[in-house]
Structures are given as C-alpha cells and as structure tokens.
Amino acid sequence: MSKQINVALIGNPNTGKTSVFNALTGLNQKVGNYPGITVEKKEGICKLPRGVKAHIIDLPGTYSLNASSLDENVVIELLLNKNDKDFPDVAVVISDVENLKRNLLLFTQIKDLEIPTILVINMSDRMAYKGISLDIEYLERKLQTKIALISTRKNKGIDDLKELITNYKDLSTTPCLNASSIDKNYFDNLRKAFPNQLLYKLWLVITQDVNFGKTNRKTIDDVSSFKTKSKTDLKRLQQKETIKRYQFINDTLKKGQTIDLASAKDLRIKLDRILTHKVWGYLIFGVILLTIFQAIYDWSSVPMDFIDSAFASLSEWTKSTLPDGAFTDLLAEGIIAGLGGIVIFIPQIAFLFLFIAILEESGYMSRVVFLMDRIMRRFGLSGKSVVPLISGTACAIPAIMATRNIESWKERLITILVTPFTTCSARLPVYLIIISLVIPEGRFLGLSYQALTLMLLYLIGFGAAVGSAYILNKVLKIRSKTFFVVEMPNYKLPLFKNVALTVIEKTKAFVFGAGKIILAISIVLWFLASYGPGEQFNNAERIVTEQYANVNLNEEELSQKIASHKLEHSFIGVTGRAIEPVIRPLGYDWKIGIAIVSSFAAREVFVGTLATIYSVGSDEEETIKNRMAGEVNPILGGPLFNFASGISLLLFYAFAMQCMSTLAIVKKETNSWKWPMYQLVIMSGFAYLVALIAFQILK
Amino acid sequence: MNAIIQYILAFSALTIALVYLFKTFVWWPKKRTNKSCGNDDCGCH
Amino acid sequence: MTLADLKRGQQGIIKDVSSIHIPLKLLEMGCLPGNLVELVQVAPFADPMYLNINGSHLAIRKETAIHILIETVDEQAD
Ligand SMILES: Nc1nc2c(ncn2[C@@H]2O[C@H](COP(=O)(O)OP(=O)(O)OP(=O)(O)O)[C@@H](O)[C@H]2O)c(=O)[nH]1
Ligand SMILES: [Mg+2]
Numbered sequence: 001m002s003k004q005i006n007v008a009l010i011g012n013p014n015t016g017k018t019s020v021f022n023a024l025t026g027l028n029q030k031v032g033n034y035p036g037i038t039v040e041k042k043e044g045i046c047k048l049p050r051g052v053k054a055h056i057i058d059l060p061g062t063y064s065l066n067a068s069s070l071d072e073n074v075v076i077e078l079l080l081n082k083n084d085k086d087f088p089d090v091a092v093v094i095s096d097v098e099n100l101k102r103n104l105l106l107f108t109q110i111k112d113l114e115i116p117t118i119l120v121i122n123m124s125d126r127m128a129y130k131g132i133s134l135d136i137e138y139l140e141r142k143l144q145t146k147i148a149l150i151s152t153r154k155n156k157g158i159d160d161l162k163e164l165i166t167n168y169k170d171l172s173t174t175p176c177l178n179a180s181s182i183d184k185n186y187f188d189n190l191r192k193a194f195p196n197q198l199l200y201k202l203w204l205v206i207t208q209d210v211n212f213g214k215t216n217r218k219t220i221d222d223v224s225s226f227k228t229k230s231k232t233d234l235k236r237l238q239q240k241e242t243i244k245r246y247q248f249i250n251d252t253l254k255k256g257q258t259i260d261l262a263s264a265k266d267l268r269i270k271l272d273r274i275l276t277h278k279v280w281g282y283l284i285f286g287v288i289l290l291t292i293f294q295a296i297y298d299w300s301s302v303p304m305d306f307i308d309s310a311f312a313s314l315s316e317w318t319k320s321t322l323p324d325g326a327f328t329d330l331l332a333e334g335i336i337a338g339l340g341g342i343v344i345f346i347p348q349i350a351f352l353f354l355f356i357a358i359l360e361e362s363g364y365m366s367r368v369v370f371l372m373d374r375i376m377r378r379f380g381l382s383g384k385s386v387v388p389l390i391s392g393t394a395c396a397i398p399a400i401m402a403t404r405n406i407e408s409w410k411e412r413l414i415t416i417l418v419t420p421f422t423t424c425s426a427r428l429p430v431y432l433i434i435i436s437l438v439i440p441e442g443r444f445l446g447l448s449y450q451a452l453t454l455m456l457l458y459l460i461g462f463g464a465a466v467g468s469a470y471i472l473n474k475v476l477k478i479r480s481k482t483f484f485v486v487e488m489p490n491y492k493l494p495l496f497k498n499v500a501l502t503v504i505e506k507t508k509a510f511v512f513g514a515g516k517i518i519l520a521i522s523i524v525l526w527f528l529a530s531y532g533p534g535e536q537f538n539n540a541e542r543i544v545t546e547q548y549a550n551v552n553l554n555e556e557e558l559s560q561k562i563a564s565h566k567l568e569h570s571f572i573g574v575t576g577r578a579i580e581p582v583i584r585p586l587g588y589d590w591k592i593g594i595a596i597v598s599s600f601a602a603r604e605v606f607v608g609t610l611a612t613i614y615s616v617g618s619d620e621e622e623t624i625k626n627r628m629a630g631e632v633n634p635i636l637g638g639p640l641f642n643f644a645s646g647i648s649l650l651l652f653y654a655f656a657m658q659c660m661s662t663l664a665i666v667k668k669e670t671n672s673w674k675w676p677m678y679q680l681v682i683m684s685g686f687a688y689l690v691a692l693i694a695f696q697i698l699k
Numbered sequence: 700m701n702a703i704i705q706y707i708l709a710f711s712a713l714t715i716a717l718v719y720l721f722k723t724f725v726w727w728p729k730k731r732t733n734k735s736c737g738n739d740d741c742g743c744h
Numbered sequence: 745m746t747l748a749d750l751k752r753g754q755q756g757i758i759k760d761v762s763s764i765h766i767p768l769k770l771l772e773m774g775c776l777p778g779n780l781v782e783l784v785q786v787a788p789f790a791d792p793m794y795l796n797i798n799g800s801h802l803a804i805r806k807e808t809a810i811h812i813l814i815e816t817v818d819e820q821a822d
C-alpha cells in the first residue's frame with residue numbers, strides 16, 4: 001500500500017480552511033465567520049484522482065509563524081517538527097481573495113521552511129463584488145508555487161486543488177525571498193553553529209515567545225543557548241523581517257492584482273456605522289438578546305406541550321398493551337418517562353443553537369467583541385472572552401476550548417474559570433420547567449414574564465461570570481502581558497447549509513449525548529425507586545391498609561397511598577430522606593434532593609429524574625408538568641413548587657457547578673485538578689448559600 | 700414464566716446502564732483527555 | 745501625533761511602529777510604516793478602536809494605539 005499524502009491546511013484565521021477541509025473530506029467540521037473557530041487539529045481523508053489518498057489536516061488559523069496564542073502554536077509545533085506523524089508532505093496555504101496581501105505574509109514564511117506549498121485563493125465568488133482581478137500566471141511565477149483559485153461556497157475549483165495535491169512532487173521548494181538578509185552577520189553565525197539545520201527554522205525557534213499558556217516544547221531542538229541577542233534586538237529583527245516580507249508582497253501584488261475600487265461595493269461600512277455605534281450598537285445587542293429569549297419561549301411552547309403529552313400517552317399505552325411485569329414497568333415508568341424529560345426540550349435547544357449559529361456566521365460576533373472589550377477589561381477579561389461567554393450558552397465545553405485564542409494566560413485562565421457560570425443549554429430544561437410552574441403568565445410590553453425571567457437568569461449567569469472574574473483578577477497573582485488585536489471580518493449572509501448543519505449536529509449531540517446518560521440514570525433510578533429494604537417497603541400494602549382502615553378511601557386513592565408509601569421506603573426514598581435535612585432549608589423535598597444529586601452528572605438529568613421518581617410513585621400516566629404542579633410540600637402543605645422554592649431552585653442551578661464533562665475539560669486546559677476542584681466547591685457552595693437565602697426570605 | 704422473562708430483561712437493562720455509567724463517569728478522565736475534542740461537544744451533556 | 749489622536753473617519757499615514765509596546769502580531773496584520781490607516785469606529789471612551797489599515801480591518805486598544813506614530817492626510821483626497 002502506498003503511503004498517504006499528508007496535507008496540512010494552513011492560513012490566516014477565517015479564510016475558509018475548514019470550509020476547504022469539509023469540501024475535500026466530506027466531513028462537517030464547524031465553520032463560522034469569526035477568526036478562531038477551529039482551535040485544534042482536525043483530520044480527515046480525501047480521495048484524489050488516480051486512486052491516491054490524502055490525509056488532510058485542518059489547523060487553527062494563524063497570522064504568522066510567530067505564535068501569540070495557544071491555537072496558533074499548534075501550527076508552529078507541527079511545522080517545526082519533522083518527526084511528527086502528521087508533518088505535511090505538502091502545505092496548502094488558504095488565503096482569502098479580499099485579504100490577499102495579509103494572507104501572503106504567512107505564505108512567504110512557509111515557503112522559507114522549504115516545504116512543497118500550494119497557494120489556494122479562496123472566496124473567488126467575492127472578486128466581482130470587490131472589483132478584484134488577478135494575474136494568476138504572474139503570481140505563480142513570482143511566488144514560486146501553484147495557485148488554485150477556488151470558492152467553497154460555489155463549489156468551484158476543488159477539483160483543480162485535488163489535482164495539484166496529487167502532483168505535489170512537482171512543486172518548487174525554493175523560498176520566494178531571502179529573509180536572512182535582514183542581519184547577515186547574525187544569520188551567518190547561526191548557520192555556522194547549526195550547519196545541519198534549516199536556517200529559517202532555527203530563527204523561528206529562537207524567536208518564539210511563549211506567554212499564552214504552559215507549553216512544553218520538547219519537540220523542538222534546544223537553541224536557547226544561542227540567544228546572543230537581547231529580547232528587544234530580536235524583536236527589532238522580527239519587525240525588519242515583517243517589513244521586508246511586506247515589501248516583497250507589495251511588489252508582487254502591484255503587478256499581480258488589480259482592484260477596481262469604483263466597482264467595489266461595501267456593505268460593511270454602513271452596517272458597522274450602526275452595529276458598532278456607541279449607543280445604537282449596545283441597544284441593538286440588547287434587542288437581539290431579548291428577541292432570542294422571547295423566541296425560545298414563544299416559538300417552542302406548542303411543540304413542547306405536544307411532546308410532553310405524547311410521551312404521557314406513550315407511557316400509558318405501553319402499560320396497557322404489554323404484559324404486566326418488571327420490564328414493562330421499567331419501560332413505562334423509567335425509560336419513557338426519563339426520555340420524555342429530554343426530548344421535550346429539543347425545540348428550545350434547536351432554537352438556541354440556531355441563533356448562536358446565525359450570530360457566528362454573520363460576522364456579528366466580532367462586533368460584540370469590539371463593543372464589550374472595554375467593559376470586560378475592567379473585570380480582568382478580554383473582549384475575546386465574550387465569545388466563550390456567548391457560545392457558553394450552548395455548552396461550556398467548546399466555549400472553554402474557544403479560549404485558546406486569548407493571548408494572555410491570565411485572561412485565559414480567568415475566562416476558563418468563569419465560563420461555567422453562563423447559562424448553558426443543559427440548564428435550559430430546568431429553568432423552563434420551573435419557570436412555567438412558578439412564574440405567572442402575563443405580559444409586559446409584549447414580552448412575557450416567563451421570557452423576562454429567563455432573560456434575567458441569563459443575565460445572572462453573565463453577572464456571576466463577570467463578578468467572579470473581577471475577584472479572580474484581584475486575587476490571582478499571575479503576571480502576563482496582555483494585548484488585544486482582533487480582526488473584524490466582513491459581514492456574510494449566513495449560509496443556510498452551515499447554519500442548518502450546526503443546529504442539527506448540536507441538537508443531535510444534546511439529545512444523544514445527554515440522552516444516553518439520562519436513559520442510564522433513569523433505569524438505575526427506577527430500580528432504586530421500585531425496590532426497597534426492610535419491612536416498611538415489603539409490607540407496604542398491609543401497613544397502609546391498616547393505617548387507613550378507619551378512613552373511607554376508594555380503591556384508587558388507596559393504591560395511590562400505597563405507591564407513595566412504597567416510594568418513600570424504597571432505596572431511593574431512604575437515601576433521599578437521609579439527605580433531606582441538608583436541602584430542606586432550601587425549600588426542597590427529598591425527591592428534588594435526589595434529582596439535584598443525580599444532576600451533578602449533567603444538569604438536564606434533573607427533569608428526567610423527577611419524571612421517573614414521580615412516575616413510579618403514582619398510578620396514572622400524566623405529563624411531567626402536571627405531575628410537578630401536583631406535588632405537595634410534605635411539611636408546609638401547599639404546592640411543592642411555589643414561588644419561594646422555585647426561585648431557590650432556579651438560583652441553585654444558576655450557580656452550581658454540576659457538569660462532570662466541564663470539570664474534565666477545565667482540568668485538561670489548565671493542566672491541573674486544582675482549578676476544577678475550586679470551581680466545584682466554590683460554585684456549588686455559593687449556589688447553596690444563595691438558594692438558602694432566597695428561600696428563607698421569600699417563604 | 701412471563702414474569703421471569705420480564706425480570707431477566709429488566710435486570711439486563713440495569714446491568715447495561717450501570718456499565719455505561721461506570722464507563723462514562725469513572726473510567727473516562729483518562730481516556731477522554733487524549734481524545735481530541737473540538738466543537739462537536741464531546742460528551743458535553 | 746499618534747493613532748490615538750485620530751478622529752472617527754479620519755485617515756493617516758503610519759510613520760513609526762518601532763515601540764516595544766506594539767505587538768508583532770499587529771505589524772504582521774499590516775500595520776507598517778507607509779500604510780494608510782483610517783479610524784472606522786470607536787467604542788465608548790475611544791477604546792478599543794476599529795481601524796482599516798490598507799484594507800485590513802482590525803480592532804486594537806487605545807493603550808497600543810498611543811504608541812503608533814502617524815501623520816494625517818490632507819483632506820484634498822475627498
Ligand atoms: N463568500 C464566501 N465565503 C466563504 C467561502 N469559503 C468560506 N466562506 C466563509 O468564510 C467564513 C470562514 O470559514 P471557515 O471555514 O470557518 O474559516 P477557517 O479558516 O476555518 O477559520 P478559523 O478556523 O476561524 O481559522 C465562513 O463564514 C464561511 O461561510 C467562499 O468560498 N466564499
Ligand atoms: Mg477553521
């Protein structure tokens with residue numbers, strides 16, 4: 001078997017590397033109009049003409065080979081390590097036709113590494129719109145490369161690119177300019193000291209500046225002994241190098257590219273005048289958020305009720321159709337009830353993902369970064385922290401990974417630590433069901449109270465994130481320099497396919513990822529709720545019948561009493577009542593207590609757990625919502641889910657750290673168990689305290 | 700007879716559930732840290 | 745004068761970027777002597793600043809902008 005060709009897709013952020021990757025491999029990696037969507041290596045296989053196969057590697061975007069953040073570092077580590085199994089046989093540099101000049105800087109650097117290189121000029125569909133025309137032959141000659149002019153949106157030129165990759169052996173490896181002329185002496189000495197090494201590679205290793213995280217660069221040869229120049233001198237040289245490269249690029253493009261400004265149109269200026277305006281910008285941002293919350297409520301209440309009652313009837317039907325027995329009960333009371341607790345939230349989750357995808361694909365996200373930087377900085381965050389905080393509303397895990405493009409380690413660490421406060425989609429089910437139980441239905445200025453409560457909860461989440469960032473900024477004694485340079489991408493009409501794919505993929509991940517856990521937990525809970533130790537459980541029927549001997553109960557009421565007596569004395573009832581003293585001051589009963597404990601695995605397990613417990617404890621098949629509304633507080637009387645306990649629960653979920661996966665990712669990104677453990681203890685402790693105070697005041 | 704089959708089914712479901720939970724929550728820290736996990740929400744819910 | 749002194753909509757030519765407070769990344773994104781720079785938009789308190797440098801659109805903070813020396817362009821262009 002012949003070896004696969006290793007192909008690395010390299011380029012500035014947001015030039016369409018992932019779009020090209022998807023086009024070549026047929027995969028669906030996430031694409032978005034924001035620099036820094038891809039933060040780690042992704043791999044795929046591409047079938048080339050004549051039966052050749054290529055192993056394609058999608059990489060995070062980088063502006064140059066001088067990494068200034070962790071995601072960019074991935075690219076440098078790969079290119080500097082010849083022994084890496086992914087070291088490219090051919091580098092495909094993806095550029096954006098609108099930003100060709102800036103994109104070519106990285107290209108010239110890669111050429112200096114003497115790797116066979118193809119230049120892809122992407123987004124050719126925008127050329128006419130921008131009045132750009134290119135002299136491809138001239139550019140190929142000047143840049144010593146082969147060029148593929150493509151458009152992934154219009155699906156043009158992909159085959160040419162495949163052809164070029166197949167024939168990568170014909171590509172030239174000559175650098176297109178001589179960078180070492182910036183300081184001849186220094187480079188001559190360097191060459192003498194390490195005669196076997198590529199000069200430009202040495203220079204890169206010497207000048208790498210690591211300030212964005214704890215990286216170990218064992219993979220790269222140690223040349224630190226050769227730092228004969230001071231840091232400032234090195235930086236001067238790098239500046240000189242950059243200027244020299246740009247001179248070359250300007251010369252090249254002067255002849256190779258013509259831009260007819262008269263025919264260039266630009267929507268950007270008009271839109272930015274409003275969207276980044278001092279007043280309007282913030283106002284519009286607020287309106288967008290409000291619309292999202294209102295929509296999550298209004299558009300999804302119908303499908304939600306429909307799903308809820310469909311599951312209730314399904315459960316009913318199962319019980320009446322299948323033969324009696326343990327498995328039928330497990331199916332009806334455990335599995336179907338538990339699954340109903342997750343499926344019911346699909347509409348809202350899908351809407352939430354839809355909005356986030358549109359914000360990302362349109363280019364608006366960078367405007368929010370711009371608007372928020374100044375405010376965030378006061379709290380020790382960076383404007384770039386806004387992206388994790390916003391995408392954290394979907395899920396904290398990708399959000400925490402998205403912090404990799406924050407340059408300063410301190411800002412990054414703080415962002416990682418506070419991101420779990422943002423209201424992730426797993427909290428949404430808990431919020432929605434409790435809000436619908438305890439918040440009245442009226443409207444205020446066209447916005448329902450329930451939607452406003454939801455928005456308030458999101459704001460509390462952001463507030464908690466920002467507030468704790470402020471404290472962390474004061475407490476953490478990490479010195480790391482900060483700087484802030486963000487690209488403002490052009491607006492793009494969100495591509496329906498990209499948006500739809502994101503929504504489907506994410507919703508699927510929500511349903512199946514959470515679904516499996518919820519299913520498993522429901523099954524276990526059902527057993528714990530259906531079996532119990534000792535006299536009280538085994539002889540429940542006799543005990544209850546005797547107890548109510550004098551009271552006139554009909555058949556149905558009696559069996560209801562028996563069922564709940566059994567539940568109280570089942571394994572789960574016994575455990576639940578053991579922990580009840582801890583949560584009673586918050587206004588919860590033992591069933592809620594069990595739901596809270598099980599939702600430390602993942603928050604959305606809460607509703608499913610309650611659904612299973614209630615379902616075992618009663619005869620009738622009911623919707624989840626009606627069951628919760630019918631619960632009675634065992635001590636105080638009245639509905640269990642009333643305003644006081646409802647608010648207390650909402651606040652508990654707003655602050656508590658209840659997601660194992662998030663803890664694991666924090667461990668991975670910070671390289672220590674210390675930070676996730678702090679998060680777990682401090683956040684959950686705080687949640688308990690706030691919920692306690694809220695209930696005691698409101699009750 | 701029927702009841703026995705029902706019990707067997709129910710308890711095998713329990714076993715599968717327990718094994719699954721054990722694998723995801725007790726075993727995984729070691730396994731998943733190596734696995735690359737990007738935007739696809741690996742186990743985020 | 746420095747970049748921080750530009751008014752919204754004003755243009756200038758970059759003169760000097762050799763200060764050590766300017767991150768290399770900014771130069772790599774095209775902020776180099778001789779290039780035309782336009783202040784597209786400012787956030788409240790003129791910070792951060794949204795620039796168009798020779799067709800590259802980017803935002804930087806004021807603390808960086810005060811280290812970039814520029815010269816204004818005469819209004820004759822319009
Ligand atoms: N008009 C047009 N837009 C494109 C084309 N290819 C990609 N895009 C858009 O460009 C944006 C960036 O695409 P990505 O593929 O995420 O870019 P990337 O280089 O992987 O970005 P990072 O991972 O953030 O570095 C998305 O909004 C795409 O829809 C194209 O050929 N034409
Ligand atoms: Mg990408």
